[in-house]
Amino acid sequence: MSMFGRRPTVAGYWGTRVQSSQEVAQTMRAFLDDLEAVDPGLALPWVSTAEFDKVPADLSVDGLVRIFEYSRSKEMGYSDTPGPGYDIDLSPEDGTARRVGAWVGGLETSAPNSVRVSLPTEKQLTDSTRRLLDPDIGDAIVRVIVKHWDPDRARWSIGDYRHLQNRSKGEVEVGWETYFHSGVTFDRSKLPQSAVVEELPTGTLIRLGDKPMEVAAADIVAVRAALGYPV
Numbered sequence: 001m002s003m004f005g006r007r008p009t010v011a012g013y014w015g016t017r018v019q020s021s022q023e024v025a026q027t028m029r030a031f032l033d034d035l036e037a038v039d040p041g042l043a044l045p046w047v048s049t050a051e052f053d054k055v056p057a058d059l060s061v062d063g064l065v066r067i068f069e070y071s072r073s074k075e076m077g078y079s080d081t082p083g084p085g086y087d088i089d090l091s092p093e094d095g096t097a098r099r100v101g102a103w104v105g106g107l108e109t110s111a112p113n114s115v116r117v118s119l120p121t122e123k124q125l126t127d128s129t130r131r132l133l134d135p136d137i138g139d140a141i142v143r144v145i146v147k148h149w150d151p152d153r154a155r156w157s158i159g160d161y162r163h164l165q166n167r168s169k170g171e172v173e174v175g176w177e178t179y180f181h182s183g184v185t186f187d188r189s190k191l192p193q194s195a196v197v198e199e200l201p202t203g204t205l206i207r208l209g210d211k212p213m214e215v216a217a218a219d220i221v222a223v224r225a226a227l228g229y230p231v
Contacts, residue, residue: 006158006160008120011145025068028104038141048088142154153179154178164220168229
């Protein structure tokens with residue numbers, strides 16, 4: 001298996017949600033605060049790709065507004081028209097394998113609004129980041145995404161799981177943990193034995209065992225079948 005196939009990413013996705021830079025900055029600041037509370041490995045000086053001198057980014061609400069406005073003006077050539085959305089990409093100052101990124105506050109065109117937290121692979125773990133692949137940490141990150149961004153769907157996954165799914169646009173992507181908003185139906189009788197289902201206030205969370213990096217391919221496929229997707 002390739003390192004790329006083993007890279008864990010926690011992500012949430014949703015459709016059109018036009019917001020101001022102030023709104024998305026406030027949400028991002030609260031999101032980052034909760035990520036820092038999840039684990040010290042997610043509390044560190046972040047560098048924005050918009051900052052060419054690579055100094056720690058100003059991630060206050062005002063600083064985030066500037067980053068979001070810069071991303072829109074750079075990509076779209078203007079910053080005061082609603083619709084295009086805002087981009088942010090944060091990585092650690094020390095260059096270790098973690099990342100927080102988002103495309104938020106805009107129309108769903110070729111891709112949905114999204115937020116993602118990229119974690120180290122097993123080979124990239126250090127003493128300070130080793131716990132980031134623990135199931136309780138992964139579960140907490142999923143819940144923080146659901147809490148702050150209210151996505152239509154979210155998942156904790158690696159490339160190996162994604163390669164098992166020939167998804168059509170709009171289908172829920174299945175991972176070690178899979179969340180989907182209320183209104184998505186599924187057949188509980190088709191879920192694998194490893195599945196634990198939890199009803200959250202806004203949707204359903206399905207968890208496949210306690211080893212995020214070692215989910216059986218058959219279990220991923222079974223959840224797709226339970227969702228009524230071709231397998």
